[in-house]
Ligand SMILES: N[C@@H](CCSC[C@H]1O[C@@H](n2cnc3c(=O)[nH]cnc32)[C@H](O)[C@@H]1O)C(=O)O
């Protein structure tokens with residue numbers, strides 16, 4: 001059904017950063033018109049759902065640019081430890097127990113959480129990624145998916161699974177990227193191969209890059225260069241490349257990233273929680289690097305709430321640079337919307353603009369924690385929480401409204417997750 005949102009405060013996230021007051025007409029999944037007052041002809045009025053928006057803020061759907069949705073069932077499974085211990089001693093062994101079915105419900109859990117907190121698209125790397133793709137199809141959210149790649153005896157199997165994902169699931173709502181996990185789990189030959197394949201399939205790459213000091217040190221020991229230089233040499237930057245973390249990047253790395261149009265995904269919570277530090281996002285932006293924002297997984301965050309992530313993203317940079325005027329609310333919101341779309345080379349979402357997909361979030365502007373509202377952008381970034389989300393709309397479909405998910409049976413999902421929790425507790 002087409003939708004007309006009336007009298008809303010509209011944060012467009014367009015090039016001029018316009019904030020408007022007016023109506024948005026959604027037709028066939030697209031933003032058909034934005035105007036101060038849109039009157040529908042009588043014959044059309046009955047077939048259009050009207051949403052009164054005088055107390056609502058409309059903004060582009062948030063894009064979670066780095067996560068592992070299939071890992072949501074490992075929330076609070078292993079906390080308070082450094083990356084390598086967390087990953088190699090706790091997470092990888094637990095992941096051996098994750099069946100296809102578990103990854104499906106885990107993905108559904110992650111998607112439900114994201115829809116309830118205003119996310120309309122996410123970028124993901126995991127195994128059994130076909131199950132995540134099925135959960136994306138079933139729920140109506142959008143995603144850029146990748147099958148995580150590593151070097152061991154299953155290396156070529158994982159590449160085959162990537163090809164299958166491309167053939168079976170690529171659509172308007174799903175893009176498939178190659179997902180080399182990192183420079184410390186992939187051989188140099190695999191990185192080179194992925195670079196070739198991504199070009200052959202005309203798609204992109206997502207990778208964990210320069211996440212910990214340990215990663216950088218071992219890279220210098222093994223290859224005598226930084227992880228960023230290694231990826232560049234392997235050809236990974238000759239295609240669309242999304243680099244998650246980038247905590248330990250130096251000035252030369254940043255220069256390469258800017259020159260090669262590599263986008264960084266800033267994951268402030270995960271970097272803090274795993275004790276890795278913080279990404280020099282202000283320096284990256286100042287050098288022209290495109291930066292998006294991600295939550296990473298529920299096992300290292302421990303939530304998938306982009307509203308919270310935006311808030312922390314801004315505070316952390318202000319604090320570490322001791323500059324309160326950097327990464328203002330407007331820039332942060334852009335990172336979580338337009339910049340994220342740009343990172344994956346997607347040019348029909350992330351902005352409220354005529355002709356773009358109707359991927360829109362409506363926030364309640366008159367909730368207690370959102371009042372008063374001298375600046376709606378500030379309230380979204382610094383004050384909002386998921387309870388303020390009134391509706392999450394993807395391609396003009398209302399997937400969440402007024403506390404209700406329309407494409408997820410929440411009660412059944414809760415039951416499934418509880419039984420998975422029991423199984424994983426006993427099994428490990
Ligand atoms: N281990 C998989 C392939 C990798 S999928 C992506 C992997 O990234 C892992 N992961 C999640 N967060 C992080 C992070 O912050 N840094 C590095 N790896 C992570 C996650 O646990 C998962 O194993 C296999 O056996 O086929």
Ligand SMILES: [Zn+2]
Nearest residue numbers: 208244296297
């Ligand atoms: Zn990650």
